[in-house]
Amino acid sequence: MNIVTTPHSVLDMATRAMDRTPDPRLRTVMQSLTRHLHAFVQEVKLTEEEFERALGFIVAIGQASGEKKNEVVLAADLLGVSTLVALLNNQDPQGESPAALLGPFWRANAPVCDAGESIARSETPGMPLEVSGTVRNSAGQPVAGATVDVWQASPVGLYENQDESQEDMNLRGRFETDAEGRFRLRTVRPAGYPVPTDGPCGELLRAQQRHPNRPAHLHFMVSKPGHKVLITQVFADDDENLESDPVFGVTRRLIGRFEPQEGTGLARLQHDFVLEPGEMKFPHPPIP
Template sequence: MIIEHESMVTDAVLRAMANTRDPRLKQIMDGFVRHSHAFLREVRPSEEEFERGLRFIAALGHHTHETNNEVVLAADVLGISTLVTLLNKPLSQVESAAALLGPFYRANAPECALGDTIARSETPGSPLLVSGQVRDGDGTPLAGAVVDVWQASPIGLYENQDPHQENMNLRGKFRTDADGHFHFRSVRPAGYPVPTGGPIGELLVAQQRHPYRPAHMHFVVSAEGHETLITQVFADDSDVLQSDVVFGVTAPLVGTYRRHDRIDGFVPEGVEAPYYTLDYDFVLRKGVPTFPIPPIP
């Protein structure tokens, strides 16, 4: 097709892709072309703005490396990651709510025994005792389920961001017992700003948005015969619960990080008051377990 007017461009591209053999690829690319062309017609970028946009996209790749994934971060702060999560895993009255993976997940976290601490480095902070149960939608406990957990430190840094933390600090995998229970020790996480040294930081400044996430712990919970749950559990006393920069907070994911100013019942040796407890159960839906590709090594 010889283009005679801008209105012909979209149809020309769609015709050029018409022989795509993979029907799903064709659906995705047709939709992308239609909507992206409609976006351009709506905002009518100047040639200079178009070039700046292309440089912005290229910069996402340039700022992606072994300790930071700017592409994932872009999807997060634009709400894309949360929208995809909720489109695929709508909020349910039965199964646990899902949340975005985030840019700091790593594979091969250390296998830990129930009750172990995931604070391997000298990690000053308030002790945190985490416990819960993994069940299916019928209420049946899931023995041998894997609870993969990671978190930021009390100063708001993941270990790959902080040279003072040991490799894999504040990360670990636990297997539930015969009754589906798990428990482990950690330190209370802090809220933190997402990385702002790249193009996403510049975008947040231009939009007059703060870069902060509320304090939370990440979980990937998996069991044979069930869909893998990727989620987060947020601290109920965070001052940015209503304005999480990546829009990840949903009501079911706000946990109770309970403060204890004196020893209350049995606590592991070495834990002194004040300390915190978090008791949170996970309910998985039946299906086939799949596992995320780590954004960083």
């Protein structure tokens, strides 16, 4: 009889119930997930109170998500899952630029900008930063007409959707590479910032005695038809939190040189990107 008899018998029944799933990939993923979940529950001997609290956390991260933040994405980031998925799916076999997690603050349809234009649209005090680089393919050839989408937190550590004093789409912009694959833009030097801690993810960090502070960085999304979309970040080389990023996003090749220019009051970042051949497929925006 197909009836539960022991705790261990539940797993076999649950996985067999999924055998008729028409989509083979969905069947594989869900059966594997179920096996791992059951093994986890057995290993830690999960109590009913702990199970109830876990369900409450899942409900809470959904309820805490909205136009200002995506707590579900943040939870995946804090558990290292987002970085793991990015690294597993972007192995850069031909020397392509390393990928990084998308993060919870990317917005689609940032303003289209001219070469050299500033993305600091509202009153955004801070050290001026000039950013430039070249986009190439895996053969080392320049990629003309690529779109370089850049976004960042302000020098006080807030993205524009978190800060009412910033203009809509401040510190966001899309630039097109020229015939030599080059791009350039102006902005202000970003600051490190704490991930949102006013929701269930913040409670989790406090319970684990982990700090919430991400190192200063710029986000980039580089795209061109015929190439896989590159989602990455470039981190300031002098930030004290490079080795303790709460979302585990820093890899050695993602550390850039934010060089102060003596006597000018500004800094420069020069960073090149190499695209991988593939489908130009964009992620779903975490926030509107």
